[in-house]
Amino acid sequence: MADRVRAAIVGAGHTRFGALAESPRALLRSAVQRARESVDRGLSEGTIDSVVLATLGFGGWQIGNASAVLAEEARTVGVPVTRVENACASGGYALRAAADAVESGRSHLALVTGLEKMTDVPNARRRYWLGVSGDTEWERLSGLTFAGVYGLLASRYIADHREAREALAEVAVKNHRHGLANPNAQFRKPLTRDAVLAAPKVADPLGLLDCCPVSDGAAALLIAPTEEARRYTDTPVGIVGTGAGSDYLAVQDRPDPTHFAATRRAADAAFRHASFDRRSISLIEVHDCFTIAELLALEDLGFADPGGAVALTLEGSTARTGRWPVNVDGGLKAKGHPIGATGVSQAYEAFVQLRAQAGERQVPSAERALLHNVGGSGASATVTLLARG
Numbered sequence: 402m403a404d405r406v407r408a409a410i411v412g413a414g415h416t417r418f419g420a421l422a423e424s425p426r427a428l429l430r431s432a433v434q435r436a437r438e439s440v441d442r443g444l445s446e447g448t449i450d451s452v453v454l455a456t457l458g459f460g461g462w463q464i465g466n467a468s469a470v471l472a473e474e475a476r477t478v479g480v481p482v483t484r485v486e487n488a489c490a491s492g493g494y495a496l497r498a499a500a501d502a503v504e505s506g507r508s509h510l511a512l513v514t515g516l517e518k519m520t521d522v523p524n525a526r527r528r529y530w531l532g533v534s535g536d537t538e539w540e541r542l543s544g545l546t547f548a549g550v551y552g553l554l555a556s557r558y559i560a561d562h563r564e565a566r567e568a569l570a571e572v573a574v575k576n577h578r579h580g581l582a583n584p585n586a587q588f589r590k591p592l593t594r595d596a597v598l599a600a601p602k603v604a605d606p607l608g609l610l611d612c613c614p615v616s617d618g619a620a621a622l623l624i625a626p627t628e629e630a631r632r633y634t635d636t637p638v639g640i641v642g643t644g645a646g647s648d649y650l651a652v653q654d655r656p657d658p659t660h661f662a663a664t665r666r667a668a669d670a671a672f673r674h675a676s677f678d679r680r681s682i683s684l685i686e687v688h689d690c691f692t693i694a695e696l697l698a699l700e701d702l703g704f705a706d707p708g709g710a711v712a713l714t715l716e717g718s719t720a721r722t723g724r725w726p727v728n729v730d731g732g733l734k735a736k737g738h739p740i741g742a743t744g745v746s747q748a749y750e751a752f753v754q755l756r757a758q759a760g761e762r763q764v765p766s767a768e769r770a771l772l773h774n775v776g777g778s779g780a781s782a783t784v785t786l787l788a789r790g
Contacts, residue, residue: 407640408626409626409640410622411623412633413435414432415432415621417585417587418587418617418736418742419737421617429474432619432620436512436621444623444633449477451499452471452472452477452481452513453483454471454484455513456484456740457530460522460527471516477512487776487781490688490781491776492746493785494744496624496772496783497785500640500643503626504626511623513622517619527615538651548612551607552604552605555691562711564711564715569606570598575714576728576735578592578720579720583730587614587735588737597610607692612690612734614738616738622748622749622752630790636789639787640786641769642671643670643674644666644785645670646664646667646781648779650780661701663775664701675786679703679771681768683766684770685719685773686772688733689733692734695727698773698775699713721764730746730747744772747774748787771786772786772787
């Protein structure tokens, strides 16, 4: 049975991720311009008729009405712009909203942009802005940070599964190895397991090298109806399934904190729309804000039984040349994690991979991709399935 394509990505742009000198406006402008330039047959002014912006507004930059700023920088003043904020899952939700608008007929060419500027505020203010996406009533007021939450999850997971600590270190090693081939990655340097295990502790058992960085950056996508996609490109990438889910905000309210119900709900919903199952996936982008998050994601997405992600990781199945290539762009761990841009960046990577344009990091014969974007410590999640056109 052929894939039922809901909409198609016809262009994509991406800035470098890292500690950047550019302003938020400049990052938006650059990502959108690169997306426009990637369209094979060009894009005339006035073609974009809807815009979605994903951003947390980190540090307080343009807390209200950042959508108007995007309209200016994208040269779409007069076009409706919607801002989406679901913590670190903002990009995934923005992509889903745009796909829905295109499939419904409300839009004939949608622009999705994700942005965050995180490195230009003091550390104390960074901790505040990162904390607002978690439970502020119990977790944050008691001093529990995001690293602390994931440290507790990692402790529980390690207690249940042998060799889990080695697998966490291998996640970092593998994703940094992948990041070496990504010119947009924040960290393009190799790691060893010994270095990861010996790194200073941030939230035991997680060390500094188990954590993704604070990053600046932006990414953009252009999405068209399936029947109009080839007006823009001969190689569209189809959006064949989208799903989203939610869970209790505070980890202590969940029955099993080492499994994210929001991810499972999102994955189930996405695969209900698709004509294929997990066995047909060529590459996977998961939300590895901490190394433990990648292992949990593989299990919640259905690629491994509980504890099974340990063996998959240690045997090399999640490497670029393995059975389930995971985070071949370096993931959040090496590529970087500008909060609002992350989900859009995942779609950018799938776009270039499925069009066989990823260069040194190309996954051979890539045909279908799964994108997994999480908000907070698992309270919000999206899963998007893409297929080569």
